[in-house]
Structure formats: C-alpha cells, structure tokens
Amino acid sequence: MDIIISNNANKPIYEQITSQFKAMIMNGELQAGDSIPSMRALAKSLHVSVITVQKAYEDLQRDGFIETTVGRGSFVAAQNRELFQEEQQRQAEEHLQAAVEIARVSNISLAKLTELLALFYEEEP
Amino acid sequence: MDIIISNNANKPIYEQITSQFKAMIMNGELQAGDSIPSMRALAKSLHVSVITVQKAYEDLQRDGFIETTVGRGSFVAAQNRELFQEEQQRQAEEHLQAAVEIARVSNISLAKLTELLALFYEEEP
Amino acid sequence: MDIIISNNANKPIYEQITSQFKAMIMNGELQAGDSIPSMRALAKSLHVSVITVQKAYEDLQRDGFIETTVGRGSFVAAQNRELFQEEQQRQAEEHLQAAVEIARVSNISLAKLTELLALFYEEEP
Amino acid sequence: MDIIISNNANKPIYEQITSQFKAMIMNGELQAGDSIPSMRALAKSLHVSVITVQKAYEDLQRDGFIETTVGRGSFVAAQNRELFQEEQQRQAEEHLQAAVEIARVSNISLAKLTELLALFYEEEP
C-alpha cells in the first residue's frame, strides 16, 4: 500500500494515485476483495486534500478497478481480464503516440520507427 | 509555410505551431536565415490570437530554432541539427521501449504494435 | 423469515430490510400480531450492525407496518392493506407510463420493454 | 438555455444540471456546435459553486454530450444517435426498475405489471 506523490511531476496528483493503484491491482499486489485505505486516511498519509483522493477513487470506480460503498469503504473489484487488457493497450498506445509526436518534429521516418520497434521487440526481455 | 491548427486536438494551439515549425526546420524545408511570417500575419492567417503566436515564437526562440529582432522580424537560426536529432531520437526510442515492455506482458503482437504505430503516424498532425 | 442482504446493491442495507418486511406483510406471509425477530437476533443473523436493523425497524414502525414495545419485542401491526396497495400500484403505474413514454420516442419495442421488466423482476431483490 | 435547480429535489445539483442539458441536446433545443455557458457564468446565474457546475460539465463531456477546451469554452458535441439511444434506454430501464421495486414491496405480480405495461404502450400517444 505504498503510494508515492511527487509535486514536481507534471501529472495531476489524482492521476498519480489512480495509476499507482491500477498498477498494483494489475500486477496482483492487490487482490479482488482487498480493502484499500479510506479516502480520509489516504489523504492524511499523503498530505493532500480529501477531495483529491476522492477524485482518484471516483475514477478508479468508474473504470471498474474498485468498488466503494458509503459507510463501508472501498474494495478492489472482481478482476476482469478484458479490463486489464484494454488498460494495458491504452498505455502502450500512449507511448506509441508520444514516440510518433517526437518523430514528426525531428523528421524521423515511419520506416525508421518501425525498424526500431521491431528491434526492441526481438531483444532478449 | 503551411501551418495547420486543429481545435479538436488535445494539444495547445501554440504547441501545434511550434512543433510544425520545428519539423519544417529539421527536414530542411526551412533553412537557416530564411524569414518566417510576422506574428501578426501568422495570427491573422490562422485565425488565432496574436498572443498565441507570440507564445509559440518565444518558445521557438528559447529552444534556439529561430531568432527574432524587433523591427526586423523572425528568422530561422543556424542549427546544430545533429545534436537535436540525436536527443530526439533517444527520446523516441525510450517511448518505443516502454510500449514494447507493456506489449510483452499483455501479449500484444509486434504486428499489432506496428499497425498502431502506422495508424498514429498517418493521422493528421 | 428470510431476509437477504446484498452489499453490491445500490440500496442501503436498512432499506433492503424494510422493503423485504413490507413485501412479506403485504403478501400475507406475515400476519397482524405475528412477532418478528429482535433487532439483535436479526443483526446477528444478517451480519450487520444492530444500528442498521434499528434504523429499519424505526422506519417500519413510522410507516405503520410494525409495533415495537420495549421489553416485549416487535410485532406486525394491524394493516390497512387496501389503502397501501392502491397507493403503491398508482406509483408503479406512473413509472411504467414514464418508461413507455421514453420507449416510444426512441423506438424501443414493447417486446424489449417486457423483456427488461421480466429481467429486473427475476433479479435477486 | 434555461436550467432550473431545486434544493428540495433529492437529486444532487450536478445531476439536475446534466440531465437538463442531456434533455435539451436530445430534443434538438441545443444543436451540435452550439456553445453552452461558461462554468463560471452558469454557476453565477444558478447561485451554485463553480465546482458543482464543473462536475456536471465533466460528466457531460465524459458521456460524449459536450466538448470542452481550456480557454475556449464548452460546446455541444457532434451528435451520436447511438449515444442518444443508449441514454434513453438507460432512462427507460430506470423507470422499469423503480416500478419493479415498488411491485415487489406491495406484492404486485410480474403478470400484472406486464399487463399494465402493454396497456400503456397500446394507448393513443
């Protein structure tokens, strides 16, 4: 249950929280049914506002990663393989987009990018 | 001198301008010493605020792509292209690596990645 | 005396309790004068807090479905069933009307509506 | 552009706002591309907090009804028939659910409900 917040990152705090929870759920560190800290508790331990944590939890719930009930707290939702697959493809797409954006600015060809991609893919993991 | 701006892109307008100038400079379409449009002229032709173009030109100057002199206008600066190109390629590679890493754990094939890459590359800038 | 509690329902637990008691009273499973479980007994068997059951019993008493006396317990009250039944049917009709109205403008067929209705009706309370 | 909010309704204010915008967009009162009031302006005219309006607009954007851009404002999104169909089916389902809930409590049979539903559906519109 280690969430790390950086004020220097150019990612909003609530997104730093959601992405770390998603990672912990996807890699099995958090299992379905596990309880996660109350909004107030997490807000206190991270020294951020309750509202910020609330926004993070709201997003996690909307994306199907957790379930929250008033008066009971928040729990890791039953895990859904399709959800994970979608989320990971989304992340991979983000990186590809970023690579393409840079390539455009500095005039790197699609052929060159594709070649690099294949190279990395074939490398020993 | 074709700059295209999109209001639907989730990139700020000033960044759409800078990245397109950078690309034109990197691929030789704009040579060192060439003059670029005045802020007012460009703002008018793009139907955006002068302030927005001003911000773009400021950033281009800060990054060493252009030089502007009051009363004379803005000109493409002498470039150290190779340095810039190397740096950019390094960044693009990092993103490709990250994408590959995620793709491996979630069983996304190289073919799928390549397809996505081409898709993003062909999209309007 | 079978009360079923679901933590996934978006209905508060105390309301799940009251509505199931109301249903049992309306369909005659519980008759006027019958005793119902003590708060503590019910709370224990449902694995919920006594406070939650207390709130449910309070609401049932307020609505005239049960009578509770300190030291004796709670009993089903004499009912004016017909009045209640009419009022409830009127409310149900209103919702059906509203659903039909929406269905008409968006071309949802009667068959589809009937199917949905049956689906909801069969769901666990 | 008439939004009405009631503090007595048991619906949250932000939901009153979203549902009224959805209705105006679905019945054509607001067309694709139309601008809607800025968050601050609407908040002021409704005498509610900016945050409350923001939450409403965020939900509308997430559900694809509007598009918002920093510095430009919010606009009705290109309309999507499937989206509307889904939204209206969702609304119809809500009413059916409510009817079923009441029916259960007061022991109205599924057959009776189905009969009423058919009756309303066949009525002259």
Next chain:
DNA sequence: GTGGTCTAGACCACG
C-alpha cells in the same frame, strides 16, 4: 467510522 455532495476561495495553463 465510511463515502457523497457542496461551498468559497486559490493558482495555473491557455486564448
């Protein structure tokens, strides 16, 4: 104790 909603401020990036 829990989460859900709301307020009245604030600073930031963008146009």
Next chain:
DNA sequence: GTGGTCTAGACCACT
C-alpha cells in the same frame, strides 16, 4: 476571458 487542479473546510446519509 476560458477550463483544470487543488485546498480546507462543511453537512449529510449510511454502517
């Protein structure tokens, strides 16, 4: 001017 993020309070319903 616009929306996006964040804070530090508050009250409510629910367990």
